[in-house]
Amino acid sequence: MSAYPEWTPSLIQAETDALKHKPGALLPILHAIQDRFGFIPQEAVPIIAAGLSQTRAEVHGVISFYHHFRAAPPGNHVLQVCRAEACQAVGSRALEAHAKARLGVDYHQTTADGEITLEAVYCLGNCACGPSLRLDDSVHGRVTPESFDALVDELRTQPLEIM
């Protein structure tokens, strides 16, 4: 089951309408859509473009410029491994390799069970305690291959909600 609700044209329209009055509204609108639906559907582009009186090419150009925006739905969780220098200095290259091997995917791919999307990130501001990764909205420091595995196992274990 996906963590995100299904998008519809009218929901996209609503997100656009709620923010279009802001100066420079495009990024806030794109963020709102991605936060809600997990990605920015291709079909959203004409709706946003019309709302902001811009061309589709302009809107598309913005979406494709930024690493953060996704054109396809992610897995239930997004896992970003820091690839920047301070983390390199304490073993992030090995951690990256471990993450890819363990999950069986490369960057920008989602595991076969649809659970985890792997991404690269260039610094999480946790540079004194690397290697670091971000799992959804929480950052983890001093990550080892073992603690990485524990984190992933925890995600994949179905939580028993009824006690």
Next chain:
Amino acid sequence: MSARIFIPRDTTALSLGADSVAQRLEYEAAERGLEVTLIRNGSRGMAWLEPLVEIETSQGRMAYGPVTSADVPSLLDAGLLEGRTEHPLSQGRTDAIPWLARQQRLTFARIGVTDPLSLDDYRAHDGFRGLDKALAESPQHLVDEVKDSGLRGRGGAAFPTGIKWQTVLDAPAEQKYIVCNADEGDSGTFADRLVMECDPYLLIEGMAIAGLAVGATQGYIYLRSEYPLAHRILEAAIARAEAAGYLGDNIGDSGHTFHLEIRLGAGAYICGEETSLLESLEGKRGQVRFKPPLPAIEGFFGRPTVVNNVLTLAAVPYIIASGARAYAHYGMGRSRGTLALQLAGNVKYGGLVELAFGTTLRELMENYGGGTLSGRPLRAVQVGGPLGAYLPESQWDLPLDYETFAADDAVVGHGGIVMFDDSVDMAEQARFSMEFCRIESCGKCTPCRIGSARGVEVIDRIRRNDNRDSNLALLSELCETMEDGSLCAMGGMTPYPVQSALTHFPDDFLRQAEGEQA
């Protein structure tokens, strides 16, 4: 009486389990029938001691760290609530920890001490003194104070802040803006994040003063999307500051207006460059603009705009509250005041060190950093982010000062110090610098966009020992072209890490060849 316990909730403390320490503490205290008041403070910046648990005693705050949730029962057994010092994790009085006590904290005086969102805490620790004073002063007086303080932009370019503000003050316009550059994209830097997560009213106060100084009524914080916690904390702080009359219409019944809004970036390093940032804020691709016009004259939607780094703005409340001279008293040469140094990478005691300009790298890396985390010899240090040079040991005694570093082909930048031990392969680091530029280039100019892609290939050929000499020559030429022909420092400075690696660590570019001969 209920004991007051402090457990930080900045990104670093949380990344090392601060939440589970807090939960365990509440649980264990309840089990033992002990009354505790838990305060989630900011971080003191001693990343190596996080999560740092503190207890308030009549002798001051006592520190324990780094604490895991498993340590909680034994800490309670050993008299945590009385501030006793027998437990191996005891660090004694927090203020007396030498790492902290030796710093010169002007901007970071309050971080980690207070609950970041408590306005009472903020006021009790000198907060809003600068803004209160500023509300009664003329804009020109405020700009003069900042000029006289000698403050230079902390975001990297070190441009005199007072002069930038003067330009905006003098520019006639109906609407002006203050834009805070909170993109903090440099690896090895986290000082902006600490301000935003641990002392958010400081940034708000600095921006409000900047607004008063130049006549801007609207401010934006352009925050990178990689900082979700800073985002939540800032949002909450802005709402509370508004409700308390420190932001919005009629600040403190003065008739002055200053509105503040956060805008999120979207994972593009180049959006830290001020003109790209403005493009992004306007809802466009973050491509660098030609200068002139300067943003101070034609910035956000063509209006006069102050673009300043978080730390620059965060230095302002102290300057206004304590006077330009108090700030300028610190520092050396034309680098006045204090610098937020961030010890990162392969470091034993990493974290935030605020000191007057003029300390040396060696002093920092040895006396504060305690050497490498791995215990192996330190080999190279990258200062000033991904566009900064890698410095070999012969350069570790340079005093940290903008001019001294520039004279030695190095940059202070945003104060990030990334340490590497002797297992580093500098050819690989050089390759990464080119790769990073290839990934992050805004694409506007050819030397950067194409040069960085070629740079990766050339370094790969060198590392494969494929026509090494001619490829080394080609790499030097490529670096020169990027340096001379790029529109901004992304392409213009990527050669710094690459060439410093080549110059100071040439052997690393030969390794493969030796392997083949053996």
